[in-house]
Amino acid sequence: MSLFLGSLVDRGMLLGELRQQDIDDFVGRPQLQSPSSRASYARQLNAFLNWVRQESLLEQHELAAQVRHNGTGRLGRRLFLSPAEYRRVRESIAEAASALPAFRKRSGQVSWTIDLFDFAIATGLRLDELVHLQWQDIRLERGTVEVRPKAQKRDGFDFMPKGKRARFVEIQPLALEVLERPQISGRRKDGLCRVFRAPRSTIDGGQPFNPNRASKIWRRHRDLAGVSDPVPLHGLRHMYVSYSLILGWETFYVQAFAGHASVTTTEGYAQFTRQLCSRKERDRLIQEIVDLGFSRP
Structure with missing residues (x-):
């Protein structure tokens, strides 16, 4: 999470300004070459964003971004057909x-x-x-x-x-x-x-x-x-x-x-x-x- 939040600070972004493309760019970074790494980051980000919503730290419309697994679960594989x-x-x-x-x-x-x-x-x-x-x-x-x-x-x-x-x-x-x-x-x-x-x-x-x-x-x-x-x-x-x-x-x-x-x-x-x-x-x-x-x- 420190890497993700740090990337927002580097770009001068507030959490309420987070959008879908920002999530996709972070999870799809070239440094995360293995599917397991991408899936791990996606799970952590999902948990964080859900916590933010549950605690009402931001209004729902201010946090429209979702972590998209592209239909995948653990190790980057799809859960089902x-x-x-x-x-x-x-x-x-x-x-x-x-x-x-x-x-x-x-x-x-x-x-x-x-x-x-x-x-x-x-x-x-x-x-x-x-x-x-x-x-x-x-x-x-x-x-x-x-x-x-x-x-x-x-x-x-x-x-x-x-x-x-x-x-x-x-x-x-x-x-x-x-x-x-x-x-x-x-x-x-x-x-x-x-x-x-x-x-x-x-x-x-x-x-x-x-x-x-x-x-x-x-x-x-x-x-x-x-x-x-x-x-x-x-x-x-x-x-x-x-x-x-x-x-x-x-x-x-x-x-x-x-x-x-x-x-x-x-x-x-x-x-x-x-x-x-x-x-x-x-x-x-x-x-x-x-x-x-x-x-x-």
């Missing part, structure tokens, strides 16, 4: 799956990731939580998914959720639709306890899918879909949190569903989504999220 971009990724995977030889198509060597990605975006589960998800964790009568520790004797190896405590996640319509797809629901009837398993899995309970393989498929088809930013597979979790907040879910509930240790983390998403777009654009985005398979509170 738009629903339209996500649909393009799914279409790319579906096209690749349809082009496979018949024997590979039957085993679902590519198409299985569509189910996985849809469920991830609709629940916000982390990748390791999806690996260990069992049918007994699905409470259809309650409309929830339980994320809980797994003991050695029950799952073959230990699993402890981040935060070391169980939580319940409300099932969005898209997640319910995934669970009803024949290739997923059929495993429950067959007695296989894993909800998502590796293609051509033959062991009892289902062999765990390879997270690295899932990430590789995501990166490939994200790029083929023309998504310009390197949003990682973990970005599906960011999409769940951001979409839920955009739809109007209370921060407290989103924190509980996502398993954030502190509400501050969730509030960071809320602040980002509020600054993301205009009211007209937000209304359009809300409709796209609902069409994707999310419900409003």
Whole structure:
């Protein structure tokens, strides 16, 4: 902050004279070559400007500037894809799956990731939580998914959720639709306890899918879909949190569903989504999220 305020002093500017171009020029300085440096400065400036507003040190109209992340979060990466971009990724995977030889198509060597990605975006589960998800964790009568520790004797190896405590996640319509797809629901009837398993899995309970393989498929088809930013597979979790907040879910509930240790983390998403777009654009985005398979509170 001392560098930023010093730059204002050097130009003889008062804080009330700050405008958007001044913010953009500072964050985009050539000295800040790495995305992580720019993102770090942007976060600090956002916190400072919000504090100035909260303390009413300046009138709102006197502090019109906002720190723009250009749709990015930590390390300069975008937090999430738009629903339209996500649909393009799914279409790319579906096209690749349809082009496979018949024997590979039957085993679902590519198409299985569509189910996985849809469920991830609709629940916000982390990748390791999806690996260990069992049918007994699905409470259809309650409309929830339980994320809980797994003991050695029950799952073959230990699993402890981040935060070391169980939580319940409300099932969005898209997640319910995934669970009803024949290739997923059929495993429950067959007695296989894993909800998502590796293609051509033959062991009892289902062999765990390879997270690295899932990430590789995501990166490939994200790029083929023309998504310009390197949003990682973990970005599906960011999409769940951001979409839920955009739809109007209370921060407290989103924190509980996502398993954030502190509400501050969730509030960071809320602040980002509020600054993301205009009211007209937000209304359009809300409709796209609902069409994707999310419900409003």
